[in-house]
Amino acid sequence: MNPENRENEEAARAADSGLVHDFGLLIKAATRLEQRIDTALRKECEVSHTMFEVLIRLCRHPYEEVSQRRLADALTLTSGGITRLIDRMEGAGLVRRGPAPGDRRTVLVEATDHGRAVFLRAAGVHAQVVERYFVAPVARADYGRLTRALGEIEKALRDA
Numbered sequence: 001m002n003p004e005n006r007e008n009e010e011a012a013r014a015a016d017s018g019l020v021h022d023f024g025l026l027i028k029a030a031t032r033l034e035q036r037i038d039t040a041l042r043k044e045c046e047v048s049h050t051m052f053e054v055l056i057r058l059c060r061h062p063y064e065e066v067s068q069r070r071l072a073d074a075l076t077l078t079s080g081g082i083t084r085l086i087d088r089m090e091g092a093g094l095v096r097r098g099p100a101p102g103d104r105r106t107v108l109v110e111a112t113d114h115g116r117a118v119f120l121r122a123a124g125v126h127a128q129v130v131e132r133y134f135v136a137p138v139a140r141a142d143y144g145r146l147t148r149a150l151g152e153i154e155k156a157l158r159d160a
Contacts, residue, residue: 037129045122050075051089052126055119058111068107094118
């Protein structure tokens with residue numbers, strides 16, 4: 001067997017490995033679920049899934065000051081990406097921003113009354129999609145194991 005054929009066969013075996021397959025299932029499922037959530041949120045509430053994620057963070061602790069930098073870190077966005085996102089959200093009346101007291105370099109973001117109302121509607125839409133495509137397809141006995149396992153994976157990645 002010539003070296004090129006051997007390399008092709010090795011590559012084919014690697015591409016068919018269980019780890020590649022299993023991780024691919026996770027990525028495909030997560031991507032498709034995120035797309036379903038985004039489509040439903042845009043249709044029903046006129047916000048993207050990423051905007052919803054910002055509103056979650058702002059509404060979770062309503063009296064806590066949240067900086068654009070902290071939002072960018074939480075959502076794994078660049079500083080330019082979070083600035084553009086917050087610009088769009090501010091234009092839609094969902095959030096307002098202002099300087100941090102005593103630190104002009106830090107920009108704080110808070111949900112507006114309109115933003116909180118949109119968030120409440122969006123939370124219902126989000127819950128329906130998650131229930132239908134994440135919870136319902138998994139046997140009740142397996143659901144707890146699944147979420148615990150996902151938590152352990154996230155913890156291992158966070159602690160690495």
